[in-house]
Amino acid sequence: MSEPLLKVSNLAVSIRGDEGVARVLDRVDLEIPRGRIVGVVGESGCGKSTLIKAILGVLPPRAEIEAGEILFEGRDLAHASPQVLAREVRGSAIGFIPQDPLLALNPVFRVGTQMLETMRWHAPPQWKGRHRERLVELLGAVQVPDPEKALDRYPHEFSGGQRQRLLIAAALSCQPRLLIADEPTTALDVTTQQQVLKLLRDLVAEFGLSMLFVTHDFGVVAQLCDDVSVIYAGQTVEAAPTRRLIDEAAHPYARMLLACHPDRATELGGIPGSVPSPYVPPTGCRFHPRCPIAVAECTSRRPDLQRPSGDHSIACPRHHLTLPEAAA
Ligand SMILES: Nc1ncnc2c1ncn2[C@@H]1O[C@H](COP(=O)(O)OP(=O)(O)OP(=O)(O)O)[C@@H](O)[C@H]1O
Numbered sequence: 631m632s633e634p635l636l637k638v639s640n641l642a643v644s645i646r647g648d649e650g651v652a653r654v655l656d657r658v659d660l661e662i663p664r665g666r667i668v669g670v671v672g673e674s675g676c677g678k679s680t681l682i683k684a685i686l687g688v689l690p691p692r693a694e695i696e697a698g699e700i701l702f703e704g705r706d707l708a709h710a711s712p713q714v715l716a717r718e719v720r721g722s723a724i725g726f727i728p729q730d731p732l733l734a735l736n737p738v739f740r741v742g743t744q745m746l747e748t749m750r751w752h753a754p755p756q757w758k759g760r761h762r763e764r765l766v767e768l769l770g771a772v773q774v775p776d777p778e779k780a781l782d783r784y785p786h787e788f789s790g791g792q793r794q795r796l797l798i799a800a801a802l803s804c805q806p807r808l809l810i811a812d813e814p815t816t817a818l819d820v821t822t823q824q825q826v827l828k829l830l831r832d833l834v835a836e837f838g839l840s841m842l843f844v845t846h847d848f849g850v851v852a853q854l855c856d857d858v859s860v861i862y863a864g865q866t867v868e869a870a871p872t873r874r875l876i877d878e879a880a881h882p883y884a885r886m887l888l889a890c891h892p893d894r895a896t897e898l899g900g901i902p903g904s905v906p907s908p909y910v911p912p913t914g915c916r917f918h919p920r921c922p923i924a925v926a927e928c929t930s931r932r933p934d935l936q937r938p939s940g941d942h943s944i945a946c947p948r949h950h951l952t953l954p955e956a957a958a
């Protein structure tokens with residue numbers, strides 16, 4: 631098998647905050663093979679956005695990468711200089727689609743002015759002198775109506791779904807190899823969300839990209855992603871091709887998260903309890919306080935990510951046990 635485009639290994643990130651040191655990520659593993667869409671799923675506060683920030687090199691100033699590697703095309707981004715990350719990686723080799731298009735677009739400048747400014751710094755040299763032409767093509771590819779005129783309009787003149795399309799075009803405008811999206815469809819209505827997901831799938835295929843897609847919604851993962859990694863409280867607990875994970879989820883957290891999904895749940899309700907504070911994370915397996923099959927060992931030993939089969943990894947030695955009826 632060829633090397634994955636992105637390989638995050640054993641990543642640990644801590645952030646110094648008001649209450650002490652928050653151990654936000656502690657042993658995150660993630661692989662994005664070329665040409666595939668990988669979903670990262672987990673409840674709010676599990677560290678999904680922090681993982682993205684670590685990859686893009688935009689962690690807050692009080693954060694520190696304490697361990698691990700972020701290999702992108704063979705280069706370790708966890709130890710790359712801020713200059714290299716800004717010039718050669720972020721917005722160039724890796725394009726980012728943010729959650730809230732209104733926050734990402736400056737309301738006082740025309741859309742074209744903003745996008746062309748980004749291209750001035752990050753677009754590949756062979757596009758020199760053709761930036762506007764290229765942008766018009768990209769706006770066509772993301773199905774923004776009347777691309778020429780769109781460039782001269784202001785952000786507020788577009789609907790929420792169109793603004794998200796503008797940002798997808800912006801992320802593509804520097805010819806990235808990897809797209810990273812942080813819950814890009816949560817602010818959209820269901821129909822628009824479906825259209826944007828389909829567009830993303832089509833673009834990844836058309837441009838030969840790979841994508842990392844963060845969400846808390848397993849329904850979105852099922853629709854869009856080839857593979858999925860489940861993270862809990864800053865730890866990767868399970869990873870597999872999407873179909874397999876949905877059919878054969880093994881880690882208690884993954885099983886319980888899936889059971890909460892509206893398509894499956896008999897009555898709606900989340901997993902009892904809540905994601906622990908990263909300032910005082912549980913010892914051993916971070917999920918043990920909420921886990922219905924935890925035993926004493928789980929409170930003291932942090933489980934390794936095991937690979938019972940080549941493309942399926944699970945961080946729970948008790949994953950073969952049945953969950954009590956109420957939890958599964
Ligand atoms: N700058 C910071 N200082 C201190 N703690 C932080 C900081 N940024 C994030 N955290 C903490 O790290 C944990 C993970 O946050 P993160 O934003 O990565 O979660 P998330 O999975 O993206 O959640 P959501 O689904 O709500 O976006 C949370 O407990 C959060 O409070």
Ligand SMILES: [Mg+2]
Nearest residue numbers: 678679680812
């Ligand atoms: Mg987030």
